[in-house]
Amino acid sequence: MTKPATMKQxxxxxxxxxxxxxxxxxxxxPVREKLRKRxxxxxxxxxxxxxxxxRGLRRDxxxxxGMVIPDITNPFFPAVVRGVEDVxxxxxxxxxxxNTDNDPAKEKAYIDELRSYRPAGLLIIPxxxxxxxxxxxxxxxQGIPLIFLDRRPLDWKGDAVMVANEEGAFQATxxxxxxxxxxxxxxxxxxxxxNAVERMAGFRRxxxxxxxxxxxxxxxxxxxxxxxGYRSALRLLNMLPRPTAIFAANDMVALGALLAVREMxxxxxxxxxxxxxxxxxxxIFTDPALSSVHQSxxxxxxxxxxxxxxxxxGKKARPQQIVLPTELRxxxxxxxxHEMHPKD
Amino acid sequence: MTKPATMKQxxxxxxxxxxxxxxxxxxxxPVREKLRKRxxxxxxxxxxxxxxxxRGLRRDxxxxxGMVIPDITNPFFPAVVRGVEDVxxxxxxxxxxxNTDNDPAKEKAYIDELRSYRPAGLLIIPxxxxxxxxxxxxxxxQGIPLIFLDRRPLDWKGDAVMVANEEGAFQATxxxxxxxxxxxxxxxxxxxxxNAVERMAGFRRxxxxxxxxxxxxxxxxxxxxxxxGYRSALRLLNMLPRPTAIFAANDMVALGALLAVREMxxxxxxxxxxxxxxxxxxxIFTDPALSSVHQSxxxxxxxxxxxxxxxxxGKKARPQQIVLPTELRxxxxxxxxHEMHPKD
DNA sequence: TTGTATGCGTTATCAG
DNA sequence: CTGATAACGCATACAA
Numbered sequence: 249m250t251k252p253a254t255m256k257q258x259x260x261x262x263x264x265x266x267x268x269x270x271x272x273x274x275x276x277x278p279v280r281e282k283l284r285k286r287x288x289x290x291x292x293x294x295x296x297x298x299x300x301x302x303r304g305l306r307r308d309x310x311x312x313x314g315m316v317i318p319d320i321t322n323p324f325f326p327a328v329v330r331g332v333e334d335v336x337x338x339x340x341x342x343x344x345x346x347n348t349d350n351d352p353a354k355e356k357a358y359i360d361e362l363r364s365y366r367p368a369g370l371l372i373i374p375x376x377x378x379x380x381x382x383x384x385x386x387x388x389x390q391g392i393p394l395i396f397l398d399r400r401p402l403d404w405k406g407d408a409v410m411v412a413n414e415e416g417a418f419q420a421t422x423x424x425x426x427x428x429x430x431x432x433x434x435x436x437x438x439x440x441x442x443n444a445v446e447r448m449a450g451f452r453r454x455x456x457x458x459x460x461x462x463x464x465x466x467x468x469x470x471x472x473x474x475x476x477g478y479r480s481a482l483r484l485l486n487m488l489p490r491p492t493a494i495f496a497a498n499d500m501v502a503l504g505a506l507l508a509v510r511e512m513x514x515x516x517x518x519x520x521x522x523x524x525x526x527x528x529x530x531x532i533f534t535d536p537a538l539s540s541v542h543q544s545x546x547x548x549x550x551x552x553x554x555x556x557x558x559x560x561x562g563k564k565a566r567p568q569q570i571v572l573p574t575e576l577r578x579x580x581x582x583x584x585x586h587e588m589h590p591k592d
Numbered sequence: 593m594t595k596p597a598t599m600k601q602x603x604x605x606x607x608x609x610x611x612x613x614x615x616x617x618x619x620x621x622p623v624r625e626k627l628r629k630r631x632x633x634x635x636x637x638x639x640x641x642x643x644x645x646x647r648g649l650r651r652d653x654x655x656x657x658g659m660v661i662p663d664i665t666n667p668f669f670p671a672v673v674r675g676v677e678d679v680x681x682x683x684x685x686x687x688x689x690x691n692t693d694n695d696p697a698k699e700k701a702y703i704d705e706l707r708s709y710r711p712a713g714l715l716i717i718p719x720x721x722x723x724x725x726x727x728x729x730x731x732x733x734q735g736i737p738l739i740f741l742d743r744r745p746l747d748w749k750g751d752a753v754m755v756a757n758e759e760g761a762f763q764a765t766x767x768x769x770x771x772x773x774x775x776x777x778x779x780x781x782x783x784x785x786x787n788a789v790e791r792m793a794g795f796r797r798x799x800x801x802x803x804x805x806x807x808x809x810x811x812x813x814x815x816x817x818x819x820x821g822y823r824s825a826l827r828l829l830n831m832l833p834r835p836t837a838i839f840a841a842n843d844m845v846a847l848g849a850l851l852a853v854r855e856m857x858x859x860x861x862x863x864x865x866x867x868x869x870x871x872x873x874x875x876i877f878t879d880p881a882l883s884s885v886h887q888s889x890x891x892x893x894x895x896x897x898x899x900x901x902x903x904x905x906g907k908k909a910r911p912q913q914i915v916l917p918t919e920l921r922x923x924x925x926x927x928x929x930h931e932m933h934p935k936d
Numbered sequence: 937t938t939g940t941a942t943g944c945g946t947t948a949t950c951a952g
Numbered sequence: 953c954t955g956a957t958a959a960c961g962c963a964t965a966c967a968a
Contacts, residue, residue: 252708297708298708299708300708301649301654301710305646321670323667323670330664342688342690345673345689347673361641361686364641364642364645365645366643391594506877530877530878532851533874533877534877535881
């Protein structure tokens with residue numbers, strides 16, 4: 249029996265009509281107990297599984313949740329996925345994961361195709377703030393609930409779940425300032441991504457509030473990966489005077505910076521303090537343990553999934569833009585700047 | 593236009609039959625250039641995407657590759673996924689990711705449902721060596737290409753892609769032995785998972801070859817996550833005499849061990865040497881940098897995906913069990929045992 | 937080269 | 953309560 253059983257076969261074996269089988273499968277109408285049992289038996293016997301394709305075609309929707317993420321290789325995103333999956337699975341939704349590799353073209357390809365599978369909803373961490381904007385040649389999918397996570401398109405007015413990026417970055421920068429740093433650098437993340445922009449804003453606000461002038465060369469735009477952080481940090485570290493503190497837009501970038509520091513024969517935190525963003529699990533293991541702005545990817549995913557499921561079940565409330573908290577986690581990668589302990 | 597365009601609409605607008613539209617979409621029959629262009633224009637204009645549901649139902653297969661992994665939270669698996677996705681995407685296949693959380697029941701639920709979506713193929717990292725065995729109440733899906741990765745069901749005779757677990761573990765253990773360790777412990781991973789069993793075998797072989805007796809309490813079965821490694825390491829570290837070296841079945845477990853060492857006020861490697869398996873990116877960042885047996889998750893995924901695509905396109909060659917190499921990467925988490933530098 | 941018609945496996949509507 | 957039957961959107965065999 250190489251082919252899956254169909255409803256028709258079940259119906260024949262159980263001596264009922266195909267409609268009746270459908271009713272017992274879906275509980276969509278009462279069925280006489282005797283028949284019901286017979287049908288259920290045949291189903292169990294044949295290991296029948298309803299064709300999701302046929303069902304989806306007919307119902308014009310499936311139990312899939314389409315999820316689009318930029319980089320599965322950055323552990324922050326798997327954490328988000330995990331959060332989504334945990335709440336989705338329990339409600340009988342399955343998540344279809346698409347990795348865009350931060351490529352808007354790939355993102356478009358994935359989303360377009362995803363739609364043609366008629367998922368019940370979409371969860372998108374956009375590759376860029378211009379993702380899915382009209383300029384990009386396509387618009388927001390209509391008629392299917394959609395939530396943005398972590399970042400959002402510039403003009404998006406619908407549901408979204410993010411974190412307090414500006415505030416988190418502000419806290420981190422404040423802390424650096426309070427430790428006495430003034431030669432403050434930032435590895436900023438991509439300027440076309442909203443959360444990076446917000447983190448940058450927090451950085452700037454803290455500097456302004458403390459009247460420390462921003463040195464333009466000290467803020468370097470990076471991608472959100474380790475290698476990009478590494479290369480930009482190298483640039484930073486070769487400047488004169490050298491910055492004494494680096495705020496990295498995420499932990500991957502911070503790790504790259506750590507690598508650069510080592511490679512230049514410098515020491516963190518003695519020669520340069522570093523602080524990251526995300527507070528991934530590995531922060532407690534690095535040498536030195538990395539101070540970072542904590543956010544919970546799991547919470548973000550779970551929250552978004554819950555909201556999405558509400559939308560799917562028809563809740564019509566007006567759009568929510570949920571902002572989850574961030575919190576500075578202090579470890580060993582920051583110390584007062586060099587000048588303040590001249591004995592070195 | 594809230595609903596997706598259908599072929600019928602395209603046909604009407606382009607003044608052709610629906611069959612013709614199908615032919616230009618699929619290149620399944622020559623169409624007069626004039627008509628072809630007209631159809632293509634309408635398609636572009638309406639942003640038509642063929643319904644994958646309808647297509648799948650009709651063709652009895654889709655462009656989806658079902659992929660099942662045990663724990664998206666362990667960075668090794670996302671690396672595998674990335675490898676799969678890279679080769680799949682280029683060939684127009686999409687990967688549907690399912691996270692089983694190492695739960696056989698969840699695994700079964702996912703696989704059963706996956707099948708009803710008629711994916712072109714399946715890539716499975718099984719939760720247990722008994723996954724998909726008949727005892728578990730269901731058998732290997734028929735009629736759809738299937739490849740196991742990383743681990744395999746005990747009696748599986750079909751395609752599989754793994755790494756040289758036994759050999760890698762042997763090398764690691766040899767190295768520890770050569771450094772002078774004799775009180776050798778292992779955090780073994782789950783005994784119901786083939787790669788853990790193989791790693792254990794390598795460990796035992798090395799000990800046997802060097803005539804060092806195995807201390808049964810020194811080998812602790814763990815899960816493959818950090819927390820389990822942490823707890824088991826704590827047990828290990830409280831034994832008298834205390835083992836001087838720990839071989840962890842993967843890096844997550846090794847990290848847990850590192851944590852335990854710290855928490856007990858001990859030092860790695862001075863008091864206890866640790867070596868991991870996987871050689872994840874973070875190994876170079878830990879304190880101390882973690883020695884580990886390298887394997888490439890990306891390669892594993894890419895290799896498996898290539899093999900799967902061959903099967904999908906009908907290649908009938910006999911089953912392949914591909915074994916990728918492993919290689920010991922020495923860093924700073926291992927040193928000669930305490931007794932050998934008694935000055936401490 | 938193009939059009940027509942059938943069926944893929946379901947669900948849903950409508951009689952009975 | 954149960955049984956026919958018509959879509960759902962597409963691919964394909966067959967006719968024209």
